[in-house]
């Protein structure tokens with residue numbers, strides 16, 4: 001099972017992103033070092049043989065001149081912040097090697113386990129209620145391990161500050177942060193970001209789901225927890241937009257008072273300031289409530305069909321030049337949804353993108369869409385389609401193309417995961433990362 005692509009933990013074990021709290025002290029930032037003590041009292045648990053503090057936390061550094069042109073704290077990730085970090089050994093992982101790689105459990109990370117992600121309608125009533133109560137807990141529990149970045153002005157480092165957020169909000173923030181326009185020579189380029197519109201799209205989102213899934217496992221002590229997926233193929237309307245599932249919307253698009261997520265608010269709402277990061281973090285009053293308006297947007301009349309998914313899977317090339325929204329006849333752009341899956345040529349909104357637009361409201365404001373928990377079940381299904389493609393074509397990291405998209409090169413770290421994962425290594429079967437999918441409606 002592990003022969004196809006031994007998931008390279010090149011530098012630093014597993015994901016576990018965003019600024020570890022203990023690495024945001026002025027001392028840590030000044031020395032560009034993120035090697036926190038593990039519970040044995042040594043950095044990276046080195047006394048217990050878990051890992052070691054090492055130099056060099058980027059696989060392919062840009063030349064200094066390039067870095068100046070693209071003055072952007074995320075580029076060359078995580079060099080702007082840290083040069084030294086933990087390299088974890090064996091099955092250990094995490095920012096201080098205190099965690100296990102995905103798929104491993106136990107104090108010594110020697111217990112292997114594969115969880116099964118099921119269609120949300122395959123869950124029993126009890127399982128579904130448990131899922132929603134776990135989400136509520138993640139939304140209200142302050143992350144002990146991570147803080148998020150907020151700025152008054154992205155041009156001025158002295159306005160950067162790290163603030164507390166709940167576990168769910170750290171997840172929502174990761175997506176938002178990856179999507180802010182890139183600062184190039186003093187102007188913002190909104191045609192590129194670090195999670196979309198290029199070959200990074202499927203793997204980047206896979207890491208995001210793994211992050212929140214593991215965070216919830218740790219929070220609840222439930223190692224069997226797996227994110228469910230929403231198989232939207234052929235749906236006439238959003239049949240999970242009811243109060244039994246993700247909530248009905250009222251006339252204004254807010255979630256019904258009797259639904260599970262009625263009181264949820266979006267971190268980083270008012271996202272449309274390209275020159276700042278998440279100004280509303282920590283300010284409840286300024287955060288918008290979730291909203292959703294399924295089926296109302298005239299640009300998308302229906303959810304993707306069974307045939308759309310089948311057509312998407314027929315493209316054997318993972319991605320093709322120019323590796324952006326105009327790429328034709330390839331799986332990535334069809335899946336992401338800038339391409340008509342059947343001909344692979346016509347540029348139109350489909351698949352992943354059309355589900356965001358169809359659901360409307362928070363989900364259609366893509367940078368902050370991760371605030372709506374329906375994002376999880378949507379992306380878990382997108383990931384299932386990715387997994388089906390990996391299986392069909394027996395794909396390997398060599399299928400990830402060289403390309404000129406910033407932050408999307410095969411050897412660059414997926415941004416902003418910390419520690420680092422190489423983009424190309426995410427062309428890898430899910431069973432190598434500790435999860436599989438149930439069968440549902442013939443897939």
Ligand SMILES: *[C@@H]1O[C@H](CO)[C@@H](O)[C@H](O)[C@H]1NC(C)=O
Pocket residue numbers: 089090091104109110111112
């Ligand atoms: C990692 O876990 C596997 C599976 O449980 C175990 O056989 C192996 O010894 C562990 N590796 C290390 C280095 O501890």
Ligand SMILES: *[C@@H]1O[C@H](CO)[C@@H](O)[C@H](O)[C@H]1NC(C)=O
Pocket residue numbers: 069184185
């Ligand atoms: C940024 O500006 C420099 C100097 O004007 C120029 O040489 C370089 O090509 C520009 N970079 C980009 C990516 O536009």
Ligand SMILES: *[C@@H]1O[C@H](CO)[C@@H](O)[C@H](O)[C@H]1NC(C)=O
Pocket residue numbers: 236237238239241242
């Ligand atoms: C979806 O369509 C079905 C059948 O047409 C209908 O009964 C149901 O109320 C609709 N649900 C929503 C959320 O609109």
Ligand SMILES: *[C@@H]1O[C@H](CO)[C@@H](O)[C@H](O)[C@H]1NC(C)=O
Pocket residue numbers: 191322324325326
């Ligand atoms: C995609 O890349 C091509 C080639 O570099 C470029 O001409 C085109 O403008 C890009 N499309 C978008 C929407 O950025």
